[in-house]
Structures are given as structure tokens and as C-alpha cells.
Amino acid sequence: MNVHTTLTLGIDIGSTTVKIALLDSDHTIIFSDYERHYANIQETLAGLLKKALARTGPVSVIPVVTGSGGLTLSSHLKAPFVQEVVAVASSLQDYAPQTDVAIELGGEDAKIIYFSGGIDQRMNGICAGGTGSFIDQMASLLQTDASGLNEYAKHYSAIYPIAARCGVFAKSDIQPLINEGATREDLAASIFQAVVNQTISGLACGKPIRGNVAFLGGPLHFLPELRAAFIRTLHLGPDQIIAPDYSHLFAAVGAAMNPQENEEAVALEDMIETLSSGIQMDFEVKRMEPLFKDEADFEEFTSRHASNRVKSGELSGYEGNCYLGIDAGSTTTKVAVVAEDGTLLYRFYDNNNGSPLATAIRAVEEIKEQLPENAHISYSCSTGYGEALLKAALMLDEGEVETISHYYAAAFFEPQVDCILDIGGQDMKCIKIKEGTVDSVQLNEACSSGCGSFIETFAKSLNYSVEDFAKEALFAKNPTDLGTRCTVFMNSNVKQAQKEGATVADISAGLAYSVIKNALFKVIKLTNPSDLGSHVVVQGGTFYNNAVLRSFEKISGCKAVRPDIAGIMGAFGAALIARERFHMNGEAETSMLSLDKIISLKYSTSMTRCKGCNNNCVLTINQFGSGRRFVSGNRCERGLGLEKAIKEVPNLFDYKYHRMFDYVPLPLDQADRGTVGIPRVLNMYENFPFWAVFFEKLRYHVVLSPQSTRQIYELGIESIPSESECYPAKLVHGHISWLIKQGVKRIFYHASHMSGMKARMQGTTTTALWSPPMRRISRIMWRLWRKST
Numbered sequence: 073m074n075v076h077t078t079l080t081l082g083i084d085i086g087s088t089t090v091k092i093a094l095l096d097s098d099h100t101i102i103f104s105d106y107e108r109h110y111a112n113i114q115e116t117l118a119g120l121l122k123k124a125l126a127r128t129g130p131v132s133v134i135p136v137v138t139g140s141g142g143l144t145l146s147s148h149l150k151a152p153f154v155q156e157v158v159a160v161a162s163s164l165q166d167y168a169p170q171t172d173v174a175i176e177l178g179g180e181d182a183k184i185i186y187f188s189g190g191i192d193q194r195m196n197g198i199c200a201g202g203t204g205s206f207i208d209q210m211a212s213l214l215q216t217d218a219s220g221l222n223e224y225a226k227h228y229s230a231i232y233p234i235a236a237r238c239g240v241f242a243k244s245d246i247q248p249l250i251n252e253g254a255t256r257e258d259l260a261a262s263i264f265q266a267v268v269n270q271t272i273s274g275l276a277c278g279k280p281i282r283g284n285v286a287f288l289g290g291p292l293h294f295l296p297e298l299r300a301a302f303i304r305t306l307h308l309g310p311d312q313i314i315a316p317d318y319s320h321l322f323a324a325v326g327a328a329m330n331p332q333e334n335e336e337a338v339a340l341e342d343m344i345e346t347l348s349s350g351i352q353m354d355f356e357v358k359r360m361e362p363l364f365k366d367e368a369d370f371e372e373f374t375s376r377h378a379s380n381r382v383k384s385g386e387l388s389g390y391e392g393n394c395y396l397g398i399d400a401g402s403t404t405t406k407v408a409v410v411a412e413d414g415t416l417l418y419r420f421y422d423n424n425n426g427s428p429l430a431t432a433i434r435a436v437e438e439i440k441e442q443l444p445e446n447a448h449i450s451y452s453c454s455t456g457y458g459e460a461l462l463k464a465a466l467m468l469d470e471g472e473v474e475t476i477s478h479y480y481a482a483a484f485f486e487p488q489v490d491c492i493l494d495i496g497g498q499d500m501k502c503i504k505i506k507e508g509t510v511d512s513v514q515l516n517e518a519c520s521s522g523c524g525s526f527i528e529t530f531a532k533s534l535n536y537s538v539e540d541f542a543k544e545a546l547f548a549k550n551p552t553d554l555g556t557r558c559t560v561f562m563n564s565n566v567k568q569a570q571k572e573g574a575t576v577a578d579i580s581a582g583l584a585y586s587v588i589k590n591a592l593f594k595v596i597k598l599t600n601p602s603d604l605g606s607h608v609v610v611q612g613g614t615f616y617n618n619a620v621l622r623s624f625e626k627i628s629g630c631k632a633v634r635p636d637i638a639g640i641m642g643a644f645g646a647a648l649i650a651r652e653r654f655h656m657n658g659e660a661e662t663s664m665l666s667l668d669k670i671i672s673l674k675y676s677t678s679m680t681r682c683k684g685c686n687n688n689c690v691l692t693i694n695q696f697g698s699g700r701r702f703v704s705g706n707r708c709e710r711g712l713g714l715e716k717a718i719k720e721v722p723n724l725f726d727y728k729y730h731r732m733f734d735y736v737p738l739p740l741d742q743a744d745r746g747t748v749g750i751p752r753v754l755n756m757y758e759n760f761p762f763w764a765v766f767f768e769k770l771r772y773h774v775v776l777s778p779q780s781t782r783q784i785y786e787l788g789i790e791s792i793p794s795e796s797e798c799y800p801a802k803l804v805h806g807h808i809s810w811l812i813k814q815g816v817k818r819i820f821y822h823a824s825h826m827s828g829m830k831a832r833m834q835g836t837t838t839t840a841l842w843s844p845p846m847r848r849i850s851r852i853m854w855r856l857w858r859k860s861t
Contacts, residue, residue: 078337081133082159082328083117083151084321085109085142088179088204088533089290090116091324094124094133099166099329103127104321106290110535113141118347125340132337138327140181149346152332157185157193159326164286166329168314172283175271175302176322177291179204184275188283194275202270204291206242207298209529210263213246213403214256215425218295221260225297228261230679232690233782235266242266247403247457248704250424253677253694264301267291272305273789273802280790281306286314293320305786358553363581363622364546373622380485381636382644387417387442393450395654396439396664397646398468399477400428400458401496404613406643407435409449410651414484418442421613421639428458429465429694433670436466440667451654452664453477453646461694464702465675467665472649474642475503475513480652481645482609483508485635491605493624493632494641495591495614502596504605514596527583527614530566534576538617542584544577545619551581584619588627598628608632613639673697684710688781732757733776735764743773749816751807752777754800756821763820775816777807784810 079102084091090113093104103124109116125131137146138159146153164171164187174185182203186192196203204218211221232254234245242263249259272281285308292299292315303313318325364370387394392412399406405428407420420435443449453470454462455477463471478501482489492503502514531541545551552569566579592598610632615621621634637644654660665673675696682689687707694702733752740747748767750756756763760776767774778784780803788805811819 077128078132078134079128080328080331081135081340082324082326083135083137083139083142084156084159084324084327085113085117085137085139085145086178087140087181090120091139091321092117092120092124093318093321093324093328094128094131095325095328101318101325104318104324106320108535110533113145114347117145118344121340121344121347125344128340131340133340133343134331134335134337135343136327136331138323140178149343152335154327154330156183156323157191158330159323160185160288161187161191161326162329163322163326167316168284168286170284171286171314173281174286174288175281175292176288177203177267177271177298178289182271182275184271184281186279192279194277194279196275202267202274204289205533207263207267207291207295208533210242210246212529212532213243213250214259215423216256218291221263222295222297224257224260225264225301226257228257229255230258230690231265232258232262233266234262249692250427253427253429253461253692253704254679255677258679261297261301264295264298265305267298268301268305269786269789271302273792276790276792278791284312284314286316286319288316288319288322290320359550359578360553360582360585362547362549362551363584363619363626370546374618376631377621377634378636380633382485383413383415385411385415385417387439387447388444390417390444391446393654394447395647395650396449396452396468397477397643397648397650398432398435398452398454398462398466399456399474399640399642399646400424400432400454400462401456401642403496404639405431405435405458406456406640407432407439408637408640408643408647409439410644410647412651414648414651416637416644419637419640420643429461429675432462432466433673436667436670440671443667449662449664449667450659451650451662453650453653455642455646461702461704464700465673465694465696466670467663469663470646470650470653472646475501475510477642477645477649478611479503479505479510479645480648481635481641482611484644484648486607486609486633488607489609489633491608493591493596493604493608493610495587495610495612495620500591500595502591527587527617527620530579530583534579536576541576541580542617542619544575545580545584545617546622548575548577548581550574550578551585552578554582554586581619584617584623585627587614587620588623591624592627604628604630606630610634611638611641615639682706682710684708732761735761735768735774737764737774737776738768738771740773743771745771746773746818747775747816748772749775749777749811749814749819751804751811751819751821752779753804753807767820775811775814777810780807787813 079094079096082093082095088108089106090109091104091106094102096102105120105123107116107120135149135151137149137151137153138156140156143153160174160176164174172186172188174183174187176183176185180203182196184194207218207221211217214221214224216224232245232249235242246259246263285306287299287302292302299315316322364373387409390411394412394417395410397408397410401424403424405420405422405424407418408416409418411417418439420438422431422434424431451470452466452468453472454468455472455474459471462468478492478494482492490505492501492505494501494503499515503510504512527541528538531538534541536544552566552574554566569579569582596604598604608630610621610624611634615634615638621632625631635641673696675694678693678695680691680693682691689706691703691705696702750760750763752760764774784806785803786806787809788802788807791805791809792802808819
């Protein structure tokens with residue numbers, strides 16, 4: 073090609089990637105490519121255009137920009153911007169005009185586009201759950217990447233219920249499963265199924281996905297097992313599946329199909345030059361003051377904190393009793409061995425890699441190599457998320473809750489400690505100490521934004537190690553203000569800052585500020601920094617980050633003690649507890665397996681469902697040989713293979729349940745008025761005795777929907793009209809769908825919303841007992857019935 077050739081150039085700038093497509097006048101793709109931009113959008117786009125230039129030679133192009141990150145840049149490039157739905161619709165019209173629905177997943181965007189009866193787009197708003205970034209976060213928990221998840225999912229045998237509305241909730245579901253020994257294969261498939269459920273329930277909002285379905289976007293292109301989960305859930309036949317070879321580039325191709333009339337072409341080399349010289353963006357995201365004024369300020373800070381060091385010794389040269397502490401945390405395993413006087417003889421800190429037990433055994437191997445003949449481990453203690461698993465597997469002497477372990481460690485460094493702020497991988501704790509005992513504990517509940525895994529995920533998304541990412545923050549000139557909101561909102565602010573040309577250093581420093589703001593204002597809910605206390609100890613791996621520690625001191629106004637072993641304080645505290653309990657118990661012999669037996673320990677993990685009751689708990693069974701095992705996931709003793717304890721006190725919950733639902737329906741041969749279905753939901757649940765007798769007297773046979781389960785919920789996800797609807801209301805859709813699938817032609821649900829209307833009409837101050845969703849549920853059910861019959 074030569075400079076006289078004019079092509080159309082589609083540029084799709086997404087939240088995590090840049091895509092380009094060069095088309096000729098016949099809409100034939102001349103060149104296309106796809107790269108992650110790691111916040112360097114202009115540089116990445118320039119690199120892709122250089123690749124295109126090498127393929128085509130000097131050409132003129134008519135550029136068109138699309139994508140969530142393209143609007144601002146398009147004005148600086150003087151190129152028209154086209155909305156993504158228009159771009160995707162253009163590509164589909166050209167490639168697969170028979171498409172009824174398109175499902176498109178991007179880095180942080182998710183869309184469902186309906187084409188039947190006019191274009192109708194459903195897109196995620198404030199939540200990035202179920203998108204590519206969500207999948208990346210979940211993959212990092214399993215110590216792999218998205219393609220690794222895909223490989224694992226090929227060999228799954230069970231699927232666990234995992235929340236996908238937010239990465240925070242998903243981690244809360246996944247981490248216990250990891251610590252309990254669930255296989256990576258099952259977890260990978262469960263993550264993909266969670267994405268499917270989130271997309272359908274959160275975006276479809278009551279509009280069923282039917283007909284020919286196109287799967288678009290990077291995650292659905294590069295992850296066939298994710299696409300298979302959609303196909304399986306939607307019950308699609310082979311003829312209904314549309315999966316183009318370049319589905320990840322569809323928006324870019326569609327943009328190239330929508331050039332404006334009379335638009336002037338530009339030389340490809342000129343576009344590259346413009347991007348390479350750097351386009352300055354205006355600041356919209358608020359900026360904050362630098363963490364350190366200069367090198368001297370930083371030196372004073374580091375020298376002050378260098379004094380908080382534990383006395384260390386060499387395990388290989390020690391003689392006598394020593395004590396082992398293991399902290400199996402949410403993402404890492406920490407191990408400490410202390411001497412009789414508290415000297416730290418051995419330390420270990422590493423990622424769980426999905427198995428805290430295997431990581432702990434690896435640490436024990438190192439301990440055995442260093443432990444001399446005249447030294448022996450006299451007592452042991454575990455703590456953290458995996459406390460019970462490790463105690464059972466290694467037959468440790470003690471297990472202790474992590475708050476106590478952290479207090480023991482903090483008091484070792486600062487005997488007068490009155491506040492401990494601990495920020496770990498997913499959890500954040502503020503422990504208040506009063507008169508030498510734990511007075512109160514505040515934890516993050518449903519949000520882990522600002523914790524260690526949150527920062528680690530951000531670092532990886534920008535192609536940095538955690539250590540290098542932290543160093544970048546120290547001398548950032550314009551830290552971005554990301555506030556105290558959740559991860560999703562921070563992602564949005566980060567994306568905006570990236571568009572404005574914010575450096576990685578600015579983003580890293582902004583995240584350091586947000587960690588502390590989240591801890592102080594959301595978790596601890598401080599109104600005054602003095603409320604923290606006068607002797608504050610900070611710990612947890614996140615505080616190894618000097619930028620985070622500096623942010624804490626600047627925002628709180630207090631100078632904290634950060635031990636040099638901040639990341640292993642839980643293990644160190646557990647070891648100190650083991651030392652104390654050893655002497656309290658009369659120096660009894662340890663029950664811990666010998667080091668050789670621990671190293672040679674063979675264990676296996678299997679999953680099953682308990683059949684002891686209708687809960688059908690998913691049990692994780694860890695077998696350690698010699699008949700020893702550890703069972704988790706059980707809600708009662710039956711999951712452990714034990715008989716239910718016989719108590720004189722009656723089980724009133726069981727009595728109430730059977731008293732309410734053990735009504736025998738009128739036999740069909742006596743029900744001359746037919747059959748009526750009643751969903752076992754909301755106030756129909758508690759009022760069922762009345763309605764059971766009512767319809768029996770009217771000579772109806774009553775069909776009652778079953779107890780609520782995950783499967784019942786999934787039956788109705790397509791018809792849920794709003795992602796903000798509460799879970800009990802969402803369950804109604806599943807129960808109605810179940811009744812419809814049973815062939816029930818008449819379903820009863822009384823119009824409870826009328827009571828609220830009457831109260832308002834009569835001018836009384838009576839408050840209706842039903843929430844707004846409850847009052848309108850009968851109308852929603854009527855629409856669902858109409859669509860299904």
C-alpha cells in the first residue's frame with residue numbers, strides 16, 4: 073500500500089486494553105491487534121499504530137474512536153467518537169445479522185444488547201463484578217492468570233455458589249474454600265459460573281436471553297470455558313451460538329465501519345507522532361499533597377521506624393526449648409519460631425498459593441534443615457483463617473483467635489499499647505486494648521478495598537510488582553484522591569486519572585492515602601484522631617509499604633510503632649502464646665507431629681454434600697492418613713459423622729417448620745375446582761397455614777414450592793427486574809418459575825401492596841409492614857406469569 077491508499081481506522085480504548093482495526097472500503101480487515109495498556113493509553117496506542125504502519129506502509133486513515141476510555145482522547149486526536157453499541161451493532165450487522173442478543177464482557181464493562189424489536193442495551197453501572205478485572209482478581213487468589221483459570225475449569229467436578237456482584241464478596245466466598253482445601257478446578261469453574269449468574273441477573277433485569285446469542289469481548293474470546301458456562305446456563309443449541317474469530321475486536325471493527333461523511337484523512341505517521349509527543353489532559357480528579365517533601369524528609373521517617381526491631385538469633389546455633397507459631401492468613405502463610413526469651417529464631421512469609429497446608433509444610437522443611445540436635449520445638453500454636461485446618465493436620469498443641477495473637481505480639485514491642493491497627497490481605501482490624509486486655513475489635517465487614525490484596529491487584533494490573541509499585545508512591549508529585557469508597561469506584565477514579573495523564577506514582581500514592589482513609593473513616597469510623605489512643609502499633613503486611621505508613625501518620629496525626637516484623641505479627645504472637653501455654657500446662661509434652669512426619673504428610677482433599685438434613689451442606693474433607701481427617705463446611709455435628717446431640721430442650725425451629733408446612737393437600741380426585749400453586753416465599757411463607765386450609769375448604773389441590781436453594785434462585789435469575797432488589801424478593805422469581813415448570817396453571821400471591829395504599833388514603837399515620845418491593849411483588853409476578861404462558 074502507499075500513501076494514496078485511504079483506510080478507516082477503528083480505535084477501541086477500553087478500561088484495560090486498546091484495540092485497533094484497519095478496514096478497506098469493502099470492510100475487509102487489513103490489520104488488527106489488541107494489547108493491555110497498563111494505564112499508558114497513548115503509548116500503547118502509538119505502539120499498535122506502529123505495528124500497523126509496518127504492515128501497511130505509509131497510508132492515510134480516517135480514524136473513529138469508541139470505548140469507555142476513548143471520549144477524552146478522541147477530542148485531542150480530532151477524531152469522531154462513536155458509541156460502543158452503535159459500533160458493535162454495525163459489526164454484527166455485517167458478520168451475523170441473525171443475532172438476537174449480544175453478550176459482551178470487557179475489562180470493567182459488561183453489556184447485554186438486545187436486537188429483536190429495536191436495540192436495547194443493558195450495561196453495568198457502579199459495579200465491575202463479573203467483568204475481566206473481576207476474573208483477574210479471582211485468578212490472582214488461585215495464583216494463576218485468566219488463561220490458567222480456563223485450563224483449570226476444563227476438569228471441574230463441582231460448582232460452589234460464589235458471589236460475583238463485587239470482588240470483595242467473591243473473595244469472602246473463595247478464601248475459606250481455598251483454606252478448606254477446595255480444588256482449583258472446582259473453584260475456577262465456580263468463578264466462571266458466578267460471572268454468568270451476575271451477568272444474567274444483574275444486566276438482563278427481567279428480559280430473557282433467547283434466540284441467537286453472540287459472545288463478544290476479550291474474556292469471552294480468550295476463555296472458552298467461560299463461554300461454555302454461558303451456553304450451559306442459557307441452554308443454547310449449536311445453531312444459536314455466534315462466536316466470531318475476532319470477537320474481542322468487534323467494537324474496533326464496528327467503529328471503523330462508522331466514519332463521518334466528508335471526514336478528512338490523516339497520515340498514519342502523523343497520528344503516531346501526535347501520540348508519541350504526549351497529549352496533555354486536564355485534571356478532573358482531585359489531587360493531594362505529596363507524601364514526602366524531599367529525600368531528607370524520607371530519611372528522617374525511615375530512621376525513626378528502624379528502631380522498632382525484634383531481637384533476632386540464628387536457629388542453627390540455638391540450644392534448648394523453642395516455640396512454633398503459624399498464622400494461616402487470607403492470602404499468605406506466616407511462620408515464626410521463638411526462643412525461651414522471645415528472640416526470633418526463624419521467620420517465614422509467603423503466599424498460600426491456594427494451599428496454606430502445603431505452604432506450612434514447606435516452612436517446616438526449612439525449620440528441620442536449620443534446627444540443631446540440642447534444640448527442639450516444645451510447643452506449637454496456630455492462628456488465622458486456617459487455624460483449625462493446620463491444628464488438625466499437624467496435631468498442633470494450641471489454636472488461638474488472631475486478635476489475641478496480634479495483641480501478644482504488639483505488647484511485646486509496646487507494653488503500653490492501647491490500639492492495634494492491622495491491615496492484612498483481605499481483612500482490616502482495629503483492636504482497642506484496655507488495662508492489658510482486648511476491649512473491642514472493629515473489622516471490615518463487606519468491603520476489602522484498601523487491604524493488601526486490593527493494592528496487589530492494582531499493582532499487577534499496571535504491570536508492577538507490589539514492592540516497585542510501593543516505591544513509586546514515595547515521591548509522587550500529584551497523588552490522586554481516590555476517597556474512601558469501594559474498589560469499583562476507585563477503579564473509576566483511577567481510569568479517569570489515567571485519561572488525564574496521571575503517572576503510576578500518582579496512582580500508587582493515591583491508593584496509599586485511600587487505604588488509611590478507608591481504615592480510619594469506614595472501618596474505625598473516627599471522628600477525632602485522638603480516639604485512636606496514645607500508643608498505637610500498626611502491623612500486617614500492608615504496613616511494609618512505607619507509603620501506607622506515611623499516609624497513616626499524615627492523616628491520623630500520630631506517630632505509630634511499626635515493628636520490623638509487621639507482616640508476621642500473627643505468627644510471632646502465636647509463638648509467644650505457645651511459650652506461655654507450655655509453662656502454664658506444666659511443660660507437658662507436645663502433641664505436634666514430628667518434623668519428619670509433617671514433611672512426609674500425605675493428604676488428600678475431596679468434596680461431598682452432607683445428607684443429614686435439607687441444608688445439604690457442601691463439605692470439604694481433608695484426609696491426613698491413619699484415619700485422621702478434618703471436615704469443614706458443616707453447619708452442625710452431623711457433617712462430622714456424629715449423631716445429633718440429644719437434648720431435653722425441643723427444637724422449636726423444627727417444630728415450627730413442620731407445623732407450618734405439613735398440611736396434606738386435598739387429593740386431586742376430590743379437588744373439583746383444580747390446582748393452585750403457592751410460592752414458599754416472603755409473607756406467604758408464614759401465612760401458609762391459613763392459605764392451605766383456605767384453599768382446601770374451597771376444594772383446591774395446593775402445590776407448594778420447595779424450600780429455597782441456590783438452584784431455585786437460579787431458576788428465576790432471568791426475570792429479576794433490578795440488581796438492587798433484595799435477595800428474598802429475588803427468590804420469589806425462582807419459586808414462581810419452579811411452579812410454572814411443574815405445569816401449575818394457577819398461582820396465588822395476594823396483593824399485599826394494597827394495605828399501604830389504604831393507609832395513605834385514610835390519612836392515618838399507620839406504617840405499612842411491607843417494604844416497597846414486597847408491596848409490588850404481586851404485580852411483578854403477574855408480568856412474569858404473562859411472559860411464561
